[in-house]
Amino acid sequence: xxxxxPNPIDHSAHPRVNSADPVPPRPLPAKPAHILADDDEAIxxxxxxxxxxxxxxxxxxxxxxxxxxxLDLYSQSGIWSINVxxxxxxPGLSHATLARVISIVASGDxxxxxxxxxxxxxxxxxxxxxxxxxxxxxxDWALQGLRFGxxxxxxxxxxxxxxxxxxxxxxxxxxxxxxxxxxxxxxLAHIVPIVAIGEDGAYLVFAERExxxxxxxxxxxxxxxxxxxxxxxxxxxxxxxxxxxVKLRDEAAAPSVQGPVSQIIQAAIDAGIARNAIDxxxxxxxxxxxPWVDSGxxxxxxxxxxxxxxxxxxxxxxxxxxxxxxxxxxIDRGYAQPTLENVSEAxxxxxxxxxxxxxxxxxxxxxxxxxxxxxSTLASHGLDRHWRNAxxxxxxxxxxxxxxxxxxxxxxxxxxxxxxxx
Numbered sequence: 001x002x003x004x005x006p007n008p009i010d011h012s013a014h015p016r017v018n019s020a021d022p023v024p025p026r027p028l029p030a031k032p033a034h035i036l037a038d039d040d041e042a043i044x045x046x047x048x049x050x051x052x053x054x055x056x057x058x059x060x061x062x063x064x065x066x067x068x069x070x071l072d073l074y075s076q077s078g079i080w081s082i083n084v085x086x087x088x089x090x091p092g093l094s095h096a097t098l099a100r101v102i103s104i105v106a107s108g109d110x111x112x113x114x115x116x117x118x119x120x121x122x123x124x125x126x127x128x129x130x131x132x133x134x135x136x137x138x139x140d141w142a143l144q145g146l147r148f149g150x151x152x153x154x155x156x157x158x159x160x161x162x163x164x165x166x167x168x169x170x171x172x173x174x175x176x177x178x179x180x181x182x183x184x185x186x187x188l189a190h191i192v193p194i195v196a197i198g199e200d201g202a203y204l205v206f207a208e209r210e211x212x213x214x215x216x217x218x219x220x221x222x223x224x225x226x227x228x229x230x231x232x233x234x235x236x237x238x239x240x241x242x243x244x245x246v247k248l249r250d251e252a253a254a255p256s257v258q259g260p261v262s263q264i265i266q267a268a269i270d271a272g273i274a275r276n277a278i279d280x281x282x283x284x285x286x287x288x289x290x291p292w293v294d295s296g297x298x299x300x301x302x303x304x305x306x307x308x309x310x311x312x313x314x315x316x317x318x319x320x321x322x323x324x325x326x327x328x329x330x331i332d333r334g335y336a337q338p339t340l341e342n343v344s345e346a347x348x349x350x351x352x353x354x355x356x357x358x359x360x361x362x363x364x365x366x367x368x369x370x371x372x373x374x375x376s377t378l379a380s381h382g383l384d385r386h387w388r389n390a391x392x393x394x395x396x397x398x399x400x401x402x403x404x405x406x407x408x409x410x411x412x413x414x415x416x417x418x419x420x421x422x
Contacts, residue, residue, distance in 0.1 A: 017064040017229060018221045025210040026068075026188055029145035034078035036091040045077050046101040050108030054276075057109040058382030060227050067112050067227055071147070071188055079105070080116055081142040083123050083261075088139040095261065095335070096328025099268040103324065106272025107279075110389050111227040113269050115185040118150035121262040121420070122193050125204060128256050130246045137244075138206065141191060149186030149209070149216075151194040151233040152420075154179065160421060165235060167196035167203050167245060174245040176205050176213075180233040187216050187229035194235060195248075202248040205240060213238035224385075224392030251418040255343035257334040260350040262420045264327055266396050267350065270357035271320050273393065277364040277386040278313050284372040284383070285310075306371050313364050320356035327353045344415045347422060351402040358399045361390040397421040 015023045036042045053070050060067055074080070082098055084090020098120070106113035119142070126138045142148075154164060156179075165178025176196050186192045192214060194205045207214055215234040222230070251258060289300035297303055327349040334346035365387035369376050376383055405422065408414040416422060 014065040014068060015218070017066060017218065017226050018231075019064075019218055021218075023066070023187055023216070023218055026147070026190060028190060029072075029076060031076075031145070032143060033076045033081060033145035035089070035143065036078040036082060036093060038091070039093055039097045042079065042082060042091070042093055042097055042101050043104065046079065046104035049074060049077060049079075050104050050106075053105070053108035053112050057111075058385060060109070061111070061385040062379075062382055064226055066188065066229055067109070067115075068188070070109070070112050071115060074105070074112060074116060075147045076145050080119055080145075080147065081123070081139075083120060083127070084139045084142055085127060088135060089143055090139060094328060095257075095264060095331040096325050099264050099324045099328045100321075102265050102268035103272040103275070103321070106269040107276040108272075109227075110269050110273045110276075110393060111225050113272060114225060114228050114393065115188070117262075117265045117269070118152070118184055118193075119148040120265060121258070122148050122150070122204070124261045125248070125258055126246055128258060129204075129249050133243065134246050138246075146190040147185065147188065148206075149183060149189030149192045151180040151183050151186060151192050151235070153182040155181045161419065163195055163197050163202070165194065165196045167198045167205055169198070169242055169245075172242050173239045174203070174205055174242045176207070176235045176238040176240070178235050180235070182230050183216070183233045184228050184230040186233050187218055187231060192216070192233065194233075194238075196235075198245075200247075201250070204246040204248055206244040206246070207238055207240045211238060211240070222392050224388035224390070226388075255334075255338050255340045255418060257331050257338065257343055257346050259418050259420055259422050260327070260331045260334065260343075260346040263347075263350045263354055263397075263422065264324065264331060266393070267320075267327075267354040267357040268324060270354075270361040270390065270394055271317070271324060273386060273390045274313075274317050274320070274357065274360040274364040277361075277368050277390070278310070278317060280383060280386065281313075281364070281368045281371050282310060284368075284376050284381075288375060289371070289373045300373070309367060309371055313360070313367060316356070316360045317364070320353065320360050323349070323353035323356055340415060343418065344409065347416045347418065348406055348409050351406055351416065351422065354397075355399050355402045355406075358394045361394055362387075365390040
């Protein structure tokens with residue numbers, strides 16, 4: 001929580017964000033990650049992690065400290081392999097459970113929660129597009145506790161899907177060159193999956209973090225989600241075994257739930273930000289805020305306008321969480337039977353959830369200061385991080401287009417686009 005004082009941290013052992021100091025590759029895990037038994041265990045572990053992560057969230061944000069210990073706990077918890085199919089040794093839990101678990105973790109620290117987003121989405125991509133050999137290899141890495149970062153997005157293209165990074169094949173090697181940005185998790189990953197374009201389409205190429213030709217730069221300077229280490233990656237004639245290049249299907253031609261899976265994780269993070277902000281508001285109003293002079297009340301928590309505002313925020317949060325549950329179940333159906341109708345429903349339901357989680361995240365983090373009062377803005381409380389995190393993370397993809405696709409689906413029977421940003 002914002003006013004809690006975490007245990008002292010040795011800053012020399014914790015690299016900072018946007019620092020010129022090198023961050024060496026993280027050591028491989030000493031033991032395999034835990035494998036979740038069922039939904040109840042996944043939720044319980046997420047709650048334990050959220051309570052732990054919350055203790056140092058304000059300090060990490062303020063000082064720009066990378067969450068090394070927290071990330072190790074998180075990736076060993078079993079949550080990072082939550083969607084590995086049971087046939088490959090994983091728990092294969094529902095996407096509704098996935099959304100709830102990510103939301104819980106994000107309520108403790110949304111920056112830590114976001115680092116797992118691409119890892120989990122990548123597992124879904126490999127599940128749908130990989131060969132049997134590739135599935136076994138990648139799923140085994142995840143079950144062993146290896147973390148995947150990402151090297152997807154680029155800064156120079158006309159749109160987010162305009163990739164300039166290229167892959168060529170020579171004998172048994174795949175050779176990759178290009179530059180990436182928004183590479184969440186790559187700095188602290190064990191393996192960096194890279195989207196690259198070959199002569200016959202797009203590939204997802206898996207490379208060890210320490211390989212020659214792969215350089216991760218710790219230059220993430222955003223004012224929110226500061227400790228996600230979402231910097232940049234340079235690829236200079238990077239060579240990996242050819243079998244580690246997963247050929248990606250054309251999502252426009254073959255319906256799949258890749259987009260909704262990626263999107264529901266993003267929406268869940270926003271719901272977690274909102275929940276934490278509302279909880280912080282309630283705590284602060286109860287313990288620190290003064291009643292307004294015109295209210296005639298003895299306590300700020302008895303102010304009728306404050307009471308009504310808290311009621312409004314809670315109702316909208318619960319509506320967003322209910323839509324996350326509905327979207328997760330729709331993704332389950334689209335995953336089991338990837339018909340155009342099922343995939344479109346999953347995409348629309350997830351888009352609806354994304355609209356509500358975006359709105360409540362921004363509104364709750366803004367309302368915090370209005371209801372808690374001027375003293376809530378003091379730096380000692382660190383509450384500004386909630387608004388900064390919400391404002392930055394909800395920019396991942398524009399919700400104004402969600403309204404359009406949802407409306408076009410219901411009014412004109414138009415199937416929504418299929419890509420990771422929808």
